[in-house]
Amino acid sequence: MTATPSDLGRRGALRALAGLAAASLPARTMAQTAAQTAAQTAPATFADGAQMTVAGPEGGELDDWARILIPAIGGYLPPHTNFRRAIAGGTDGLTGANQFAAQALPDGTGVLLAPGSAFMGWLRGDARVQFDAMKWTTLLTGLCPTILAGRLDASQLVRGQKLRIGVSGPNGPELSAVLGLQLLGLQPVPVTGLMDQAATELAFAQHTIDLMLLRGPATAKTIAEARPLCALGLPGADGSLTRDPAWLDLPHLGELLGGLPRDQLTAGWSATAFAAQLAFALVLPPLTASAHVSLWRNASISAIATPELQAMATAQTMRLRAGSDAIAPLTSDPEALRALRAWNGERPRR
Numbered sequence: 001m002t003a004t005p006s007d008l009g010r011r012g013a014l015r016a017l018a019g020l021a022a023a024s025l026p027a028r029t030m031a032q033t034a035a036q037t038a039a040q041t042a043p044a045t046f047a048d049g050a051q052m053t054v055a056g057p058e059g060g061e062l063d064d065w066a067r068i069l070i071p072a073i074g075g076y077l078p079p080h081t082n083f084r085r086a087i088a089g090g091t092d093g094l095t096g097a098n099q100f101a102a103q104a105l106p107d108g109t110g111v112l113l114a115p116g117s118a119f120m121g122w123l124r125g126d127a128r129v130q131f132d133a134m135k136w137t138t139l140l141t142g143l144c145p146t147i148l149a150g151r152l153d154a155s156q157l158v159r160g161q162k163l164r165i166g167v168s169g170p171n172g173p174e175l176s177a178v179l180g181l182q183l184l185g186l187q188p189v190p191v192t193g194l195m196d197q198a199a200t201e202l203a204f205a206q207h208t209i210d211l212m213l214l215r216g217p218a219t220a221k222t223i224a225e226a227r228p229l230c231a232l233g234l235p236g237a238d239g240s241l242t243r244d245p246a247w248l249d250l251p252h253l254g255e256l257l258g259g260l261p262r263d264q265l266t267a268g269w270s271a272t273a274f275a276a277q278l279a280f281a282l283v284l285p286p287l288t289a290s291a292h293v294s295l296w297r298n299a300s301i302s303a304i305a306t307p308e309l310q311a312m313a314t315a316q317t318m319r320l321r322a323g324s325d326a327i328a329p330l331t332s333d334p335e336a337l338r339a340l341r342a343w344n345g346e347r348p349r350r
Helices: 005-024 027-039 061-074 094-103 116-124 174-183 197-205 216-220 264-277 290-303 307-315 334-346
Strands: 050-054 083-087 110-114 137-143 146-150 162-166 187-191 211-215 227-231 278-284 319-322
Touching: 050 061, 050 094, 061 083, 061 110, 061 137, 061 278, 061 290, 061 307, 094 110, 094 116, 116 174, 116 264, 116 278, 116 334, 137 290, 146 216, 162 174, 162 197, 174 187, 174 211, 174 264, 174 334, 197 211, 211 216, 211 264, 264 278, 264 334, 278 290, 290 319, 307 319
Parallel strands: 050 083, 050 110, 162 187, 162 211
Antiparallel strands: 110 278, 137 278, 137 319, 146 211, 146 227
């Protein structure tokens, strides 16, 4: 195809801009700037394919979701798009999320599939975090029912009561339960190192812990001596809580012992309650062009209705959300984040 004078002029201008950038910016910054400039006017096509970075180990739960999501979403991308996956390892998602933040360009060709623990790490101010989760554009999320179970029911709770709760790690979903119980006036005692559901159930059976957090299919299991105490509750964008649709007869945490205080720490807790129930989120990098955002969002919304994705969601007792409000309950309120991170730095560890 013969280039027109306007094409040549535009290319010349872009070369001139690139030359100016090279004189004053590091190579990485120059690449980001050039990609951002090009992305704002680029058509929503994928000539070189598209990539999903999976922030988790190969063969893990997140990778299982990636293998379903790629064909489901890929069916609504431009024809013949080579939509591939790249494994970024790390069980808590921070390695993959950091890698994505450092390497992904806003040209619409790369998306990140991150677990809720990556968002929990960002919320609590984990020193390893090198990304701002609120700057990502969220396309699709999967939420799983999450309940606290133990040997007591709600009527037996007393303010000041000590309750040992199993904790899988610093960015585990149990962080939300620990803070929520403390806000209710209880004294939760984290028992760490319970890396999986089997270890948690064994600790409960051996009376090493009094409470355990159950998520997804585990909420339907029958565990000796365990009885559901409460669900975490589903936070809305305004921080208000509603009961979990899978456990409508079970109170949410905010309904216990007179409810939660109205302060910034509770606002921070509400965001952690959402992150605790977040199995995964599919996101685009900051500054992605609107044409690509629209294409990915439409593809994600359409993919939710595919039989394969519906079957996976049903098997995992998952609720899928797509669109601009898919991650609205997370917060970028600096006061709420400051209160949450201060609490996280001060709480005792075992």
